[in-house]
Amino acid sequence: MAELLKGKPVADAIVDALKNDTTVLESKDIKPCLALVRVGEKSDDVAYERAIVKRCDAVGITTTKVELPEEITQEDFLTQLGKVNEDQLIHGILIFRPLPKQLDEKVIETNIAPEKDVDCLHPENTAKLLTGDESGFVPCTPMAVMEILKHYQIPLEGKNAVVLGRSMVVGKPAALLLLQENATVTVAHSRTRDLEKITSGADVLVAAIGRSEFVREAHIKEGAVVADVGINVDENGNMTGDVHQEEAKRKAGSFTPVPGGVGSVTTAVLAKQVIKACKMQTKE
Known part of the structure; x- marks a missing residue:
């Protein structure tokens, strides 16, 4: 009988380590924050969003939801993304995909701030993954x-x-x-x-x-x-x-x-990358 490689013990170990990081950051008045950018109300996206929020709460990461209408235009999406990019209180950005057909994902990927791109959409982070540069983010x-x-x-x-x-x-x-x-x-x-x-x-x-x-x-x-x-x-x-x-x-x-x-481990990895982004941006 094959051994089951269960995700929960892995996620728990990651979360325990991250709690120490958030405690240190909070002692310096730094609160890690993840922006969740969701277009529409697809059930898969909503369920994943719920799981992310639960995981972030457990770690000590604040989440902010950017909920956009299904019919949003490319221009309006990029405007909203720009606001999140520029908000210094937000350290990580996750965009739920796939996006509606009227939105050009390739263009959007190049417009997310690389230092906040915690799921590796921007070409800069893709290049760092390719070259083994650990200063970037990994999917x-x-x-x-x-x-x-x-x-x-x-x-x-x-x-x-x-x-x-x-x-x-x-x-x-x-x-x-x-x-x-x-x-x-x-x-x-x-x-x-x-x-x-x-x-x-x-x-x-x-x-x-x-x-x-x-x-x-x-x-x-x-x-x-x-x-x-x-x-x-x-x-x-x-x-x-x-x-x-x-x-x-x-x-x-x-x-x-x-x-x-x-x-079950993916959300823990996401939290880990948000902490990494926060530390890089705050020079901690």
């Missing part, structure tokens, strides 16, 4: 994967790692982070030929393809570590990952559950 979800692997002392140096998915949100950043830990990394995707052959050779498999239970027993190497980043809803309304959990139990050495795995 929260792939960083949550790395925090889990670190917490459970999963060795990465010299290991074969396969990232299934190539998005800039998870897949590509996860590959870069694994490379920084000296893993030998392959990025695969839905159009990769002989996919089972590639994934079944992985010591570490990160599934971020966005398809419910896409990864089956045949995709998994005996004893592999499997990190399931997927959050999907099946035809019965149940939350599922990108990995078939029952089949992973039989084949993997360890894997992250859905729910209760990577997603």
Whole structure:
């Protein structure tokens, strides 16, 4: 039976460390603050926002909500973003995506203040991730994967790692982070030929393809570590990952559950990056 790599102990350890940071900052009259920029009332966004606020409250981070109408224009969005960029009491900005079709995400990404860009949207932070410059910010979800692997002392140096998915949100950043830990990394995707052959050779498999239970027993190497980043809803309304959990139990050495795995660590990583941004901006 595979070991479950639960997210809660990882998140709890991160939060405990952050509470010490906020206590020190508050002793200097500094209150870390995260702005949550949400367009419309999509249920997924509202649920994620609620989870973020709860996590930030536990750490000692103030949150401010910037709620914008679904029909907002590009010009008006950039005006609101500019106000948040310029507010010196706000240290981090998170924009909920995807945005409505009338908004150009690429333009918006270049207009977020890099020093407040705690989920790595701005090209400056993307470049720092690419070059291994730790003064930038990393996308929260792939960083949550790395925090889990670190917490459970999963060795990465010299290991074969396969990232299934190539998005800039998870897949590509996860590959870069694994490379920084000296893993030998392959990025695969839905159009990769002989996919089972590639994934079944992985010591570490990160599934971020966005398809419910896409990864089956045949995709998994005996004893592999499997990190399931997927959050999907099946035809019965149940939350599922990108990995078939029952089949992973039989084949993997360890894997992250859905729910209760990577997603539960992501908000803790976000809080960690807000504290980092606050310290950088206040020279602490």
